[in-house]
Amino acid sequence: MSDQHVLLENVSKRFDMRKDSVLALSDVSLSLRRGEFVALIGPSGCGKSTLLRLLADIADPSAGSIRVGGRSPRDARLAHRIGFVFQDPTLLPWRTVLDNVKLPIKIARGRAEHGSASPEELLELVGLGGFENAHPSQLSGGMRQRVAIARALALTPELLLLDEPFGALDEISRQHLNLEMLRIWTETGTTAVLVTHAISEAVLMADRIVVLSPRPGRVTGIVEVDLPRPRTLDLMQTQEFFRLENAVRSALFGTVEATEDPAPLEAHQ
Numbered sequence: 001m002s003d004q005h006v007l008l009e010n011v012s013k014r015f016d017m018r019k020d021s022v023l024a025l026s027d028v029s030l031s032l033r034r035g036e037f038v039a040l041i042g043p044s045g046c047g048k049s050t051l052l053r054l055l056a057d058i059a060d061p062s063a064g065s066i067r068v069g070g071r072s073p074r075d076a077r078l079a080h081r082i083g084f085v086f087q088d089p090t091l092l093p094w095r096t097v098l099d100n101v102k103l104p105i106k107i108a109r110g111r112a113e114h115g116s117a118s119p120e121e122l123l124e125l126v127g128l129g130g131f132e133n134a135h136p137s138q139l140s141g142g143m144r145q146r147v148a149i150a151r152a153l154a155l156t157p158e159l160l161l162l163d164e165p166f167g168a169l170d171e172i173s174r175q176h177l178n179l180e181m182l183r184i185w186t187e188t189g190t191t192a193v194l195v196t197h198a199i200s201e202a203v204l205m206a207d208r209i210v211v212l213s214p215r216p217g218r219v220t221g222i223v224e225v226d227l228p229r230p231r232t233l234d235l236m237q238t239q240e241f242f243r244l245e246n247a248v249r250s251a252l253f254g255t256v257e258a259t260e261d262p263a264p265l266e267a268h269q
Contacts, residue, residue, distance in 0.1 A: 003033045003034055004031055004032075004033060004034070005032050005033060005034035005035075005036070005068070005069060005158070005159070005191045006030075006031070006032035006055065006066075006067070006068055006069075006159065006191065006193075007030075007031050007032075007065075007066070007067045008028055008029055008030045008031075008051075008064065008065075008066050009029050009064055009065050009066075010027050010028075010029055010063065010064040010065075011025060011027070011028045011029070011051075011054065011061045011063070011064035011065070011066060012025055012026050012027055012028070012061065012062050012063040012064055012216075013025040013047065013050055013054060013059065013061055013062050014062040022215070023215070023216040024047040024050045024215060024216060024217060025047040025050055025051060025054075025061075025216055025217045025218075026216035026217065026218050027064070027218060028051065028064070028217065028218065028219055029064075029219070030210060030219065032191060032193070033191075034158075034191055035189055035190070035191055036191055036192075036207050036208065037182075037185060037191075037192045037194070037205060037206050037207050038192070038193050038194070038206055038207065038208050038209075038210060039193075039194045039195075039196055039201075039202035039205055039206035039208075039209045039210070040052075040193065040194065040195045040196070040210050040212060041195075041196055041197065041199065041202050041209055041210070041211055041212070041248065041252065042211060042212030042213065042214070042217060042252070043212075043214050043252075044197070045214070045215050046212040046213060046214055046215055046217040047212060047215060047216065047217030048195040048212060048217070049163050049164075049195055050217070051195075051212075051217070052084070052161045052163050052193065052195055054066060054073065055068065055073055055082070055159070055161055055193065056073065056077065056082055056084050056161055057072075057073035057074045057076070057077040057082070058084075068081065068082065068158075068159055069081060069158055069159070076158075076159070080104075080108055080155035080156075080157065081157055081158045081159060082157050082158075082159050082160075082161065083152035083153055083154075083155070083157035083159070083160045083161065083190075084152060084160075084161045084163070085145075085148050085149055085152045085160070085161070085162045085163065085165045086148070086163050086165070087163055087164045087165060087167050087168060088168075089136075089144040089145050089147060089148035090148070091136040091144055091147055091148065091151075092136075093135065093136050093137060094135075095135075096132065096133050096134065096135060097123065097128065097131050097132055097133070097134050097135070097136070097139070097147050098119055098120065098123065098132040098133065100136070100147055100151055101119040101122055101123060101147065101150045101151045101154055102119045102154070103151060103154075104151060104152075104154040104155050105119070105154055105155065108155060117153070117156075119150070119154060120132065122150040122153055122154060123147075123150055125150065125153075125184055125187065126146040126147070126149055126150045126180070126184060127146060127180060128143065128146050128147065128150070131143070140173075141168060141169055141173070142166075142169055142173040142176070142177055145165055145166065145169070145177065146177070146180070148165070149165070149181070149184065153184070153188060153190075156188075157190060158190060158191060159190065159191045159192075159193070160185070160188075160190045160191070160192045160193070161192075161193050162181070162192060162193065162194040162195065163195045164195050164196055164197070165177075165181075165194075166178065166181075166201075167196075167197070174201070175204075175233060178201060178204055178205060179231070179232075179233070181205070182204075182205060182229075182230065182231055183230070186229070186230065194206065199245050199248045199249060199252075200236060200245060202248060203225055203227070203241060203244045203245055203248065204231055204235070204236060204241075205231070206225050207224075207225055208222055208223065208224055208225060209222065209223040209225060209248055209251075210222050211223070211248065211251040211252055220251060220254075221250075221251030221252075222251075223244060223247045223248050223251060225244055227240060227241065227244070
């Protein structure tokens with residue numbers, strides 16, 4: 001099996017408006033290895049979320065090609081190989097926690113998950129054992145996001161897309177869920193792509209950080225994060241962590257050269 005899991009080649013996305021068009025992404029090339037955790041960072045409006053939507057088959061590229069596990073995003077989605085966690089957990093308020101997690105299985109007409117955990121086991125995995133019969137209104141924001149993560153994992157995806165899933169939470173809850181997400185990612189072995197505006201979050205979570213320019217989004221740099229795993233909050237106080245944060249800032253703001261030639265971006269040569 002190839003180590004290369006996700007491949008984008010010269011991908012651009014243009015949105016046609018009534019009287020004009022907007023180029024959101026321009027000529028993005030990127031390769032992700034299987035099981036890698038990649039963070040996308042850049043200014044607001046640079047196309048980070050658009051890139052996730054192209055991977056998820058929510059939108060189509062205007063140019064270029066995308067492969068997920070050797071398939072088109074559409075084929076990967078229809079095979080239930082992609083999970084998506086949005087910033088808003090979008091749970092159905094009339095369904096219990098357990099029924100929300102079961103929803104993708106029901107939509108997939110009851111076909112078994114590709115291997116592993118039951119919905120009950122997924123709730124244990126995200127730390128919500130005992131809350132199966134609760135409704136979303138009875139949960140905190142962080143707990144609702146945990147339900148959304150469990151739901152995204154219900155069909156055992158090979159690619160997990162995370163669009164600022166903790167952006168609406170307070171800093172304490174956010175850092176706690178960062179560590180929980182890393183634990184879940186380690187246990188599931190999925191390839192993960194995280195969109196974030198927070199430099200510290202990107203450094204804490206990722207194997208590599210891909211930096212995008214202002215619109216139209218282009219890859220302007222990549223930072224390899226060589227911190228040991230499992231990651232801990234103590235790492236955030238180390239000189240190496242500060243060095244990596246500064247490397248990301250340099251790639252974002254152009255104060256010094258980026259840490260790696262961004263084109264083409266290949267995963268862990």
